[in-house]
Every structure is written in C-alpha cells, then in structure tokens.
Amino acid sequence: MSETIGSPTTTTTTSAEIILRIKDLHTYFYTDIGISKALNGVTFDIPSRKVLGIVGESGCGKSVTALSCMRLLPRSAKIPKGEITFFRHKKNGNGSAAPVEEVDLLKLDTMSQEIRNIRGAELAMIFQEPMSSLNPSYTIGDQIGEAIILHQNVDKAEAENRTIKILDQVGMSNPKAMVKRFPHELSGGMRQRAMIAMGLSCNPSVLFADEPTTALDVTTEAQILDLMRDLQAQLGMTIVFITHNLGVVAQMCDSVAVMYLGRIVEQASIEPIFYNPKHPYTKALLNSIPHAGSREHKRLLPIRGVVPDPYSSIKGCPFHPRCNSFMPGKCDVNVPATVTVDNGHTVRCFLYSDEVEQQ
Ligand code: SF4
Numbered sequence: 001m002s003e004t005i006g007s008p009t010t011t012t013t014t015s016a017e018i019i020l021r022i023k024d025l026h027t028y029f030y031t032d033i034g035i036s037k038a039l040n041g042v043t044f045d046i047p048s049r050k051v052l053g054i055v056g057e058s059g060c061g062k063s064v065t066a067l068s069c070m071r072l073l074p075r076s077a078k079i080p081k082g083e084i085t086f087f088r089h090k091k092n093g094n095g096s097a098a099p100v101e102e103v104d105l106l107k108l109d110t111m112s113q114e115i116r117n118i119r120g121a122e123l124a125m126i127f128q129e130p131m132s133s134l135n136p137s138y139t140i141g142d143q144i145g146e147a148i149i150l151h152q153n154v155d156k157a158e159a160e161n162r163t164i165k166i167l168d169q170v171g172m173s174n175p176k177a178m179v180k181r182f183p184h185e186l187s188g189g190m191r192q193r194a195m196i197a198m199g200l201s202c203n204p205s206v207l208f209a210d211e212p213t214t215a216l217d218v219t220t221e222a223q224i225l226d227l228m229r230d231l232q233a234q235l236g237m238t239i240v241f242i243t244h245n246l247g248v249v250a251q252m253c254d255s256v257a258v259m260y261l262g263r264i265v266e267q268a269s270i271e272p273i274f275y276n277p278k279h280p281y282t283k284a285l286l287n288s289i290p291h292a293g294s295r296e297h298k299r300l301l302p303i304r305g306v307v308p309d310p311y312s313s314i315k316g317c318p319f320h321p322r323c324n325s326f327m328p329g330k331c332d333v334n335v336p337a338t339v340t341v342d343n344g345h346t347v348r349c350f351l352y353s354d355e356v357e358q359q
Contacts, residue, residue, distance in 0.1 A: 018087060019206055019238050020046040020069060025082035027061075027068050027262075036310040038064040040262035040318075041357070042082070043338065046206065048089065051232055051239045053253035055246060055285065059307045060259040062242045066208040070125055071110045079106060088122065089205060121151040124204035128211040130191035134183040140167075140194045141179025144201050151202045166197045171227055189220035196224070200231065206238045213248065225252055246289050250274060255344075258282045261307065261318040264338070268345035278347040280323045317350065325351060 027039040039061050046052055054062045067073050069084055084105040108115040127133040135143060144166065145159035154162070160179060167175035170193045183191055192212060199207050209228065213221040229252060232239050241252050249256055249270070256273045258266040258281065266279040277283050287301040305322040308314060314321065316332040323331065330350055337355040338348045348357075 017048055018045040019048040019089065020087070021083070021085040022046070022065070022069070023083040023085075025065070025068060025079065025084065027064050027073065027077055027079050027082075029074075029077050031076060034311045037313075038077075038262055038310060039068065039082075042259075042262065042264055044257050044264050044267055046238060046240060047255065048087070048205075048238055049236050050254040051229070051241055051252055053241045053243060053249040053256045054259060055243060055249055055256060056259035057244060057285075057303075057307050059310065061262040062259055063210050064262075065259070066125060066210055066240060066242060069105065069206075070119055070123055070208065071105060071108065071115050072119070072125070073110075082106065086118070086123070117151070120147050120204070121202040122204055123206045123208070124199040124202070125208040125210065126195045126199040126212050128214050130188070130195045131183065133195060134191060136183055138182075139179060140181055140183065140186070144194070144198045145179075147198060147201045163197070163201070166201055167194070169231070170194075170197045170200070171223070172197070188216055189224070192216060192220070192224055193227070196228065196231075200235070203235060204237060206240065207232075208240045208242065210242045211244070212241075214243075214245075221248075228252070246274075246285060258285070261314075262310075263318065263348065264346075265319070265349070266345075266347045268342075272342065272345050278341055278345070278352060279349050280325045280351075281319050284322075284324075 022045075023043050025039050025042040026037070029036040029038055042061065042065055054065065056062055064073070068079060086103040086105050088101040088103055103118070105115070105118075134140075141160055141163050144163045145156065148154060148159040148162050149156065152162075163179055164175045167178050172178050172190065172193050183194070186194065196212070199209075212228075213224050216224060225248065228239065241249070243249060253270060255269045256267065257264045258273070258279065260281050266273070266277065266282045273282060274286070277286060284301070284303040288303055303322060304324070308318070308321065316334055317323070317336055320326050320331040326332075327350060335357040336348050336350045337353065337357045338346050339353040339355055340346050341352050
C-alpha cells in the first residue's frame, strides 16, 4: 500500500509571478522509422525573473521543451496538443511590472512576423556548441548587430556601438577589436561569451540556455556561470538553464524541474530537491554524482538501464523498468498524476498518491 500524502495539483502562482505557462504539451517527431513522442504532456510554470533549471538524462525532452517554446522545431515535428502562454511583462528596468498581455504562442504561425518579433527580442536561446551555432562567414559584430537592427530599429553604426557595449558587459577583452573577428579566430570561452552576448543583445525577458557550458573547461565554465548569474540579477530576466549537471543546477538555479521521458516528474525549489527529493528518478540522479566535501566514502550508484527508445511505448509509469521502488500491478498499469507534496513541491509517483493521470 502506498503512502498517500499528495493532493491534486492546483496552481496558486499568479500570472504576475510567472512568465511562461506550459500545459499538457505534446511534441512528436514524424520520421521514416516511426513517431518519436519527445514530449508527452509537459506541464509547468516558468517563474518570472528567476533561474529555473531543467535536468534529466539525454533524450528526456529538455531541449525539445525549449525549442517548442521558441517555435524553433524542425519541419518533422508537430505539436498535436498543449498550450504555451507567454505573459508579456512591461519592461521597466528591473521588469517588476504586472503582465500586460497573454500570448498563446502555439496559435502563432512559425513564420509569422509576430513570432519573429518575440523570438530574439523577448524569448532568446543560447546553444550548447557555439562553433556550430555561429555563422563562420560573418564577423561576431555582424551577427550580434543583425539582431539589434532587426528588433531595435537602429542604424548599422548604432548597432555596432551597442554590440561593443554588450561584448564589454559579457567580459570580452578589447570588444572594439572583437566585433571585427570571425568565430574561428576566437577561443571556446570567447565564442560562448559571444553567444551569450547575442542572446542578451535585445534584453530578452526569457533566456533559454541549453547546456551553455558543456563544451568548456572547468575554469571557463565557472567564469561563464558567474557571468550569467550576475547578468540575470542586473537585468532582471528569467533564465531557463537546461543541463544534465546537478552541480551547475545547485550553483545557478532558484528552482528545478526534473524531466524523464517527455514529462516533468518532480519540481521544487533547490533545497527540497537536493535535501528531500521525492521521485525515485531524482534520488537516482543524486546518488549517481559525487558530493563535494562529503567525508563518507560512498559508492556512486549508476541509474539502472538506459533511457528507453522514444519510438517505443511504455505502459504505466515511464520510469518503471528502471525504478527500485517499482510496484507490480500498479506502476506498470497506469501513469501517475502530478500531485503537490509540499508548498510548491510537486511529484509524479504512486509512492505519494494513487491518483492516475487522465489520458
Ligand atoms: Fe517508481 Fe512506481 Fe513511482 Fe514510477 S510510479 S517512479 S515505477 S514507484
């Protein structure tokens, strides 16, 4: 018999405190070998002016969630179901105003002028590998300046001045010379700073940062993380930090959403996730990493098995083939619903509630 302590999830957060609301989002990829169900009902709120981490193993749907919000999915992808509401806030320096408009992002045509105006200016994204995201045939100045000209209605000279200012802000040495450089002339750390500058060039309300430090050495990674935290505090923007690195999450984020196979399985602020995790997957992730400063010589425990093939369909809780708390006849029959176990702490697991997700 499971310990039933959860209650059906109710959202008490007001729209003044959130910037994006994602509800029952399904994103599928239609390929020659079948349908890959990358997102299977993702529901969560992204708080305004905070840093939210999205964690999970590769293939859990972290990047697809961000790309769905940006409306940057490839042609093979479709969103058959779901809602993404953008609460557009009035920008007033620290961004503290109440939302002035609700925009249903999924109703916008991906090629429409409206989504182009939002993308880059209000929702921006920085990618994992700057070398493949920057255009090798244009200078850094041209690439950052292009977004500024497009969204801020200024001439080329003014765009260059603003580019130099942003490069200076992201800690690029000699920014005046940097605007004339091509991507291949920069080091990995400098290219990543250029990507961050591009993401920040129009002072977006939300910045999706998709594993932005994975390709960097530890020293440069620490510098870039400090820089992003400082800029977030200065500019009052929201950062959605996508990573598989729980150490980075502890350092950077105010709250965390844990993803497994296209669903959010647990969400809470940093402390409960690290000191009182509920979901067996979150516990397994935490047991698989070393803890700095710990005197105990505990063996690291890898998570059993691998993330299943997204083309296959699993009956019941998607984590059940790998779960140490698996309950036969229950976990392999229905999908658990998301329930609230504590203030702002939600989890999707039959250990906390018998409630079943309505399909
Ligand atoms: Fe494990 Fe069952 Fe909870 Fe799924 S619902 S995480 S299989 S205990």
